[in-house]
Amino acid sequence: MIDEEILQTTNTYLTFQLGDERFAVNVRNLLNILELIPITKVPKSQEFLKGVINLRGSVLGVIDIKIKFNFPVTEYTKETCILVLQVLMEDDLTEVAAIVDSVHDVLEVDEKEILPPLSVGIKFKSEFVTGVIKFNDKFVMVLDMDKMFSPDQLMEIQEDIATDA
Amino acid sequence: MDSFQKKFIEEATDLINNLEEAVLNLEKNSTNNELIAEVFRIMHSLKGGGGMFGFDDISNFTHNLETIYDEVRNGKLKVTDDLLSITFSSVDHLRSLLDPDALKNKQIKKNNDILLGRVDSVLKSADSSETTQIEEQIEEQDKNTQQTIYIYFAPNESIMDNGTNPLYLIDELCSLGASIVFPRTSKVPMLSRFNSSKCYTAWEVFLVTEEHINSIHDVFIFVEDESELEISKIADFDTLSNEKFNKNIHSLYSEKNHFDPTVIKSLIDEVIEERKSKVVNVNEKLKIFTKENVISSIRVSSDKIDQLMNLVSELVTTQASLSLYVEENQVHALNQLSENIENITRQLRDTAFSISLIPIETMLTRFHRLIRDLSSEFSKNIDFITEGAETELDKTLIQGLTDPLMHIIRNSVDHGIEPEEDRIKSGKTPQGMIYLKAFYSGANVVIKIQDDGRGIDIDRVRQKAIEKELISSEAKYSDKEILDLVFIPGFSTAQKVTDVSGRGVGMDVVKRKIDEIRGTVDLESKENVGTTITIKLPLTLSIIDGLLVVIGDTKYVLPLNLVEKIYAYEHNEFENAFNNIIIVDGEQIPFYYLRDEFNISGKPLNVEQLVLVKYEEKRIGLVVDSVIGEYQAVLKPLGKLYKNHEIISGATILGDGTIALVLDTNKIINELSFKN
Numbered sequence: 131m132i133d134e135e136i137l138q139t140t141n142t143y144l145t146f147q148l149g150d151e152r153f154a155v156n157v158r159n160l161l162n163i164l165e166l167i168p169i170t171k172v173p174k175s176q177e178f179l180k181g182v183i184n185l186r187g188s189v190l191g192v193i194d195i196k197i198k199f200n201f202p203v204t205e206y207t208k209e210t211c212i213l214v215l216q217v218l219m220e221d222d223l224t225e226v227a228a229i230v231d232s233v234h235d236v237l238e239v240d241e242k243e244i245l246p247p248l249s250v251g252i253k254f255k256s257e258f259v260t261g262v263i264k265f266n267d268k269f270v271m272v273l274d275m276d277k278m279f280s281p282d283q284l285m286e287i288q289e290d291i292a293t294d295a
Numbered sequence: 296m297d298s299f300q301k302k303f304i305e306e307a308t309d310l311i312n313n314l315e316e317a318v319l320n321l322e323k324n325s326t327n328n329e330l331i332a333e334v335f336r337i338m339h340s341l342k343g344g345g346g347m348f349g350f351d352d353i354s355n356f357t358h359n360l361e362t363i364y365d366e367v368r369n370g371k372l373k374v375t376d377d378l379l380s381i382t383f384s385s386v387d388h389l390r391s392l393l394d395p396d397a398l399k400n401k402q403i404k405k406n407n408d409i410l411l412g413r414v415d416s417v418l419k420s421a422d423s424s425e426t427t428q429i430e431e432q433i434e435e436q437d438k439n440t441q442q443t444i445y446i447y448f449a450p451n452e453s454i455m456d457n458g459t460n461p462l463y464l465i466d467e468l469c470s471l472g473a474s475i476v477f478p479r480t481s482k483v484p485m486l487s488r489f490n491s492s493k494c495y496t497a498w499e500v501f502l503v504t505e506e507h508i509n510s511i512h513d514v515f516i517f518v519e520d521e522s523e524l525e526i527s528k529i530a531d532f533d534t535l536s537n538e539k540f541n542k543n544i545h546s547l548y549s550e551k552n553h554f555d556p557t558v559i560k561s562l563i564d565e566v567i568e569e570r571k572s573k574v575v576n577v578n579e580k581l582k583i584f585t586k587e588n589v590i591s592s593i594r595v596s597s598d599k600i601d602q603l604m605n606l607v608s609e610l611v612t613t614q615a616s617l618s619l620y621v622e623e624n625q626v627h628a629l630n631q632l633s634e635n636i637e638n639i640t641r642q643l644r645d646t647a648f649s650i651s652l653i654p655i656e657t658m659l660t661r662f663h664r665l666i667r668d669l670s671s672e673f674s675k676n677i678d679f680i681t682e683g684a685e686t687e688l689d690k691t692l693i694q695g696l697t698d699p700l701m702h703i704i705r706n707s708v709d710h711g712i713e714p715e716e717d718r719i720k721s722g723k724t725p726q727g728m729i730y731l732k733a734f735y736s737g738a739n740v741v742i743k744i745q746d747d748g749r750g751i752d753i754d755r756v757r758q759k760a761i762e763k764e765l766i767s768s769e770a771k772y773s774d775k776e777i778l779d780l781v782f783i784p785g786f787s788t789a790q791k792v793t794d795v796s797g798r799g800v801g802m803d804v805v806k807r808k809i810d811e812i813r814g815t816v817d818l819e820s821k822e823n824v825g826t827t828i829t830i831k832l833p834l835t836l837s838i839i840d841g842l843l844v845v846i847g848d849t850k851y852v853l854p855l856n857l858v859e860k861i862y863a864y865e866h867n868e869f870e871n872a873f874n875n876i877i878i879v880d881g882e883q884i885p886f887y888y889l890r891d892e893f894n895i896s897g898k899p900l901n902v903e904q905l906v907l908v909k910y911e912e913k914r915i916g917l918v919v920d921s922v923i924g925e926y927q928a929v930l931k932p933l934g935k936l937y938k939n940h941e942i943i944s945g946a947t948i949l950g951d952g953t954i955a956l957v958l959d960t961n962k963i964i965n966e967l968s969f970k971n
Contacts, residue, residue, distance in 0.1 A: 170946070170953065170954040173956075174893065182946055184953070184954050188931070224935050226935075
């Protein structure tokens with residue numbers, strides 16, 4: 131469980147690993163971190179939609195951010211985690227789950243320390259990156275989770291399904 | 296806006312809906328005092344609540360309207376068409392007044408003033424006719440009932456000579472009803488001159504009777520010639536039951552002379568005055584009575600009900616895991632407990648689900664109103680008949696159903712029912728009919744909307760479909776298939792665009808909305824006979840009886856009401872089947888091999904199960920790995936991520952905590968058959 135105190139501050143970030151890149155998500159979006167539990171596959175859905183999980187009686191959809199970002203697919207390890215996120219989806223707060231390779235530290239970052247996103251040299255879909263944090267001489271990319279589940283993105287999901295079928 | 300105001304708006308919305316319903320009923324039965332009292336009561340509550348929570352516009356507006364219905368209640372005004380139409384407009388206007396700033400809108404303000412003017416004019420006309428109305432009402436009450444008759448009977452002295460006993464006549468008179476008899480003995484002589492064979496007494500009788508005045512004359516028919524007789528009606532009601540009148544009559548009697556007609560008249564006038572005020576009293580009592588009578592239900596916010604449903608669902612799931620644990624571990628002591636909990640859970644579940652059910656009736660008022668308004672707008676004569684209004688549906692279903700039903704009914708009024716002349720020409724009754732019937736059918740609720748209008752012109756639909764390049768002109772389609780084309784987006788056969796329908800959004804929207812609540816729509820139409828639209832809905836959105844099956848390493852639930860039979864077949868029979876058709880009990884059944892359709896890798900089992908499901912009028916086989924058994928599935932949404940995923944209608948959590956997916960067999964067969 132995350133302390134309420136932390137939840138209230140908006141400049142706290144959880145960092146996590148996808149492939150060889152490090153990302154961060156604002157903890158205001160984060161509800162829970164789970165170890166990898168069995169995921170029920172939903173047939174005839176897109177590749178990055180991994181299925182659904184049972185979180186204390188609620189059914190949550192799971193996405194694999196790595197696939198969404200076109201990272202090379204790797205096997206899940208015991209480090210693999212599920213982040214339970216609360217995002218704004220079509221004006222409703224919705225819970226979704228996202229698979230990441232592993233989770234790292236929680237950072238306190240002042241807003242002015244966040245640099246604008248790099249526009250070149252990124253090998254994945256960059257439209258969800260809102261900024262960059264410099265940490266231990268490495269760049270950590272801050273993801274905008276609300277944007278990732280925005281109607282535009284869902285439209286894209288729809289189109290993808292249409293082309294699949 | 297504070298929470299009290301929000302509460303008031305919620306309550307006022309209900310009140311306005313009730314008002315609309317009451318006025319609609321009043322329209323059919325304009326003399327029903329209870330309905331009038333109800334309309335008055337609702338207006339009174341609106342006025343009071345409005346004033347209390349700062350909705351002065353509502354309060355002011357309702358004030359005059361309430362006054363009208365007060366007059367109606369007191370019989371000073373009659374329910375006229377004009378009054379009803381004012382009331383209907385007022386109901387609509389009240390809805391817009393629920394916005395506290397409504398009167399800042401010029402249009403609403405104008406409307407407000409116009410309506411107030413109309414209300415005033417009704418009130419003025421009431422004042423002028425006041426007195427005659429009330430007398431009419433009193434007369435009405437006593438019509439065919441009692442009247443008071445005054446009889447003066449003074450027989451000749453010699454009347455007893457021919458054997459007549461005048462006392463018998465008085466007795467006979469008294470048998471006709473309640474009476475007071477006053478003997479007049481002023482003519483009785485001194486004892487010395489008294490002749491015992493002569494009659495000196497005269498009688499005055501006040502008789503309250505239902506008999507006609509002629510039957511009183513009949514009593515005296517043999518003695519009329521030998522007596523002084525006066526029979527006159529003095530009042531149209533029972534005066535003797537009035538205490539004051541009785542007392543006055545008795546006190547007047549002390550005089551020796553018989554009653555002065557003018558005095559009696561003035562006494563009766565007094566009684567009439569008193570009765571007038573009594574009518575008001577009776578109404579006052581009625582009001583109190585209805586007030587005490589209404590609290591049979593309580594208001595609960597729908598959030599709380601949703602929360603209760605969620606908790607119950609969770610309990611059902613938890614209970615399932617308990618049963619599973621007990622079964623697996625054979626804990627004897629827990630067996631009985633687990634069974635008891637299962638029992639209680641089931642009852643709790645049923646009760647909780649029934650709370651969220653509301654009768655269809657709640658949305659019918661709107662349709663009555665709609666048809667009333669539309670029929671006057673299109674000058675069509677339409678009767679709206681409903682059956683099974685008590686049929687209950689989940690509240691979310693009712694919400695989802697209102698718009699599509701509204702649309703269907705509009706279509707019926709606009710396109711379906713013909714104008715009166717046309718109906719007579721084609722040999723129909725001048726009055727058109729729209730018939731709405733709701734009933735339970737298995738785990739479904741069926742709602743049928745039927746009209747006896749001109750029906751759908753199949754040729755026109757065909758032509759239009761060809762025009763819009765939806766079908767080719769050569770292809771042959773059955774009438775049913777042509778009819779189903781109206782559900783395709785953008786299809787609307789209305790040649791003239793009206794306010795009501797024909798805006799290109801038509802039956803496709805209806806279909807989509809019904810789909811959203813997991814229902815189906817079916818259309819039947821016969822030219823000149825009418826159109827029937829059948830909507831089939833699941834009883835509740837949140838629980839279904841299912842068949843639990845396994846495909847690959849995932850469990851699925853198929854809706855049990857669609858499952859017909861299950862057969863076991865060797866795997867190679869499916870593999871060798873030509874064109875996905877297998878012979879079952881001598882019948883050719885098309886089937887879908889779900890392992891392949893769902894792209895599930897791994898080696899299939901040697902023996903697999905063919906589940907026969909109903910699909911439209913056909914039977915289709917779905918091949919699954921194995922069948923576990925029946926399962927009560929608490930349906931949970933898959934969430935927004937999967938909102939475009941049609942073939943899975945939801946998920947359910949099994950006793951061991953794993954998830955089973957609920958398959959929408961109709962959708963999956965649809966999708967697969969389109970693909971092939």
